[in-house]
Amino acid sequence: MDKVVLSLGMGVDSVGVLTRFLLEPETRDFKLDDLIVMTAMTGDEFTETAEHMERFILPLMRKFSVRYVQLSRGGPLASSRYAVLDDSRQPKRMHMVGPWRLRDEQLGNGTVPQFAHGKRICSVKSKADPLEWWKEDHLAGLTYQHILGFSAEEGRRILKDSTYTSASRRARFPLAEWGWTRADTLGYLHEVFGTTWPRSCCVYCPFAASDADHLADRWRREPEGAVLALLMERRAMALNPRATLFSRTSAVQFAIDHRLCRVLALAEEALRRETWALYDVRRIYHAAVDKKTGRRIPTKKGTAWRSVKTLSEGSRQQMIAELHRRARAHGTEAQADDFAIMRAQLCTPDPERFPTTERFLSVGPAGVHDKERRSFHSLWTRLADQTSLFMA
Numbered sequence: 001m002d003k004v005v006l007s008l009g010m011g012v013d014s015v016g017v018l019t020r021f022l023l024e025p026e027t028r029d030f031k032l033d034d035l036i037v038m039t040a041m042t043g044d045e046f047t048e049t050a051e052h053m054e055r056f057i058l059p060l061m062r063k064f065s066v067r068y069v070q071l072s073r074g075g076p077l078a079s080s081r082y083a084v085l086d087d088s089r090q091p092k093r094m095h096m097v098g099p100w101r102l103r104d105e106q107l108g109n110g111t112v113p114q115f116a117h118g119k120r121i122c123s124v125k126s127k128a129d130p131l132e133w134w135k136e137d138h139l140a141g142l143t144y145q146h147i148l149g150f151s152a153e154e155g156r157r158i159l160k161d162s163t164y165t166s167a168s169r170r171a172r173f174p175l176a177e178w179g180w181t182r183a184d185t186l187g188y189l190h191e192v193f194g195t196t197w198p199r200s201c202c203v204y205c206p207f208a209a210s211d212a213d214h215l216a217d218r219w220r221r222e223p224e225g226a227v228l229a230l231l232m233e234r235r236a237m238a239l240n241p242r243a244t245l246f247s248r249t250s251a252v253q254f255a256i257d258h259r260l261c262r263v264l265a266l267a268e269e270a271l272r273r274e275t276w277a278l279y280d281v282r283r284i285y286h287a288a289v290d291k292k293t294g295r296r297i298p299t300k301k302g303t304a305w306r307s308v309k310t311l312s313e314g315s316r317q318q319m320i321a322e323l324h325r326r327a328r329a330h331g332t333e334a335q336a337d338d339f340a341i342m343r344a345q346l347c348t349p350d351p352e353r354f355p356t357t358e359r360f361l362s363v364g365p366a367g368v369h370d371k372e373r374r375s376f377h378s379l380w381t382r383l384a385d386q387t388s389l390f391m392a
């Protein structure tokens with residue numbers, strides 16, 4: 001009999017599939033001995049997710065002796081692979097944090113979670129990669145049925161995932177087979193457990209604001225998570241004024257709009273305790289590439305390369321004073337933006353001609369790693385000298 005792998009994201013859809021499989025055996029075509037339930041942890045879920053799992057789902061798994069593998073990424077590099085946090089048919093508790101957390105990457109790089117080219121990059125790195133690596137190590141040479149909790153209204157996701165099917169993997173989407181929408185699954189879980197199942201996501205998920213009232217309520221209940229989101233955004237915006245957590249608003253403005261007074265007070269207190277840094281931020285904006293000809297389009301912006309260097313660290317007041325001193329040395333002035341982030345613009349990019357460069361000094365919470373591509377300096381120098389930029 002083929003193995004069956006169920007990706008359990010701890011949210012409504014995948015929990016609904018597992019619950020029905022366990023309580024209604026006629027809905028599955030496999031023995032529970034062949035089932036492997038897997039979760040990869042980001043390390044930054046709301047605590048109510050773990051509480052619901054431990055109260056309702058783990059007892060079911062123990063009752064039916066379901067094998068549950070809890071993983072996390074082992075580190076920032078692919079060579080770190082994954083860490084097994086628990087692998088048991090009698091799981092006692094949720095292991096929500098591993099040796100690497102998604103926040104480690106965001107805070108260290110001074111970024112917020114990214115969504116590009118149809119992929120949630122944060123989910124791929126923290127969830128998909130560890131799960132795939134584990135399956136490569138433990139299911140090599142075996143065929144398996146892969147159960148995914150895509151609801152009936154997620155036709156595009158189902159179609160996209162179906163393209164990944166290989167000789168060893170056969171994907172199955174039970175909710176779509178049953179015609180169940182998200183609302184159907186929510187209703188089912190409420191009927192079984194007598195609770196409204198919470199959305200599974202990180203406390204700083206950039207997509208959570210799509211249900212603003214729900215997110216505001218969660219941030220009220222778990223202000224520590226909200227503070228992390230605000231601090232992450234503050235660090236990112238020091239390096240990129242456009243790096244708000246949400247696409248249509250900032251996390252801090254969201255908190256203001258929803259009168260999350262305790263969250264704002266705790267965030268300000270956390271900022272007062274922070275060590276601060278003066279950052280030197282440089283960017284090279286390349287010309288876009290014509291997909292048909294492969295040639296550069298000098299009037300259209302393409303990819304950007306970023307260099308970040310920490311110039312000094314100290315208190316907030318010390319770094320602001322140092323920023324003013326350096327700004328004067330460059331013949332310019334430091335100014336505060338709408339978010340009270342102090343910045344001195346040293347080089348302004350040309351919005352109509354590419355490649356072009358940008359450079360500014362800014363003050364923000366310390367902790368962002370110095371980072372730049374190996375060839376960044378030589379390219380920057382060529383542009384600064386107004387010579388042609390080598391195009392690979």
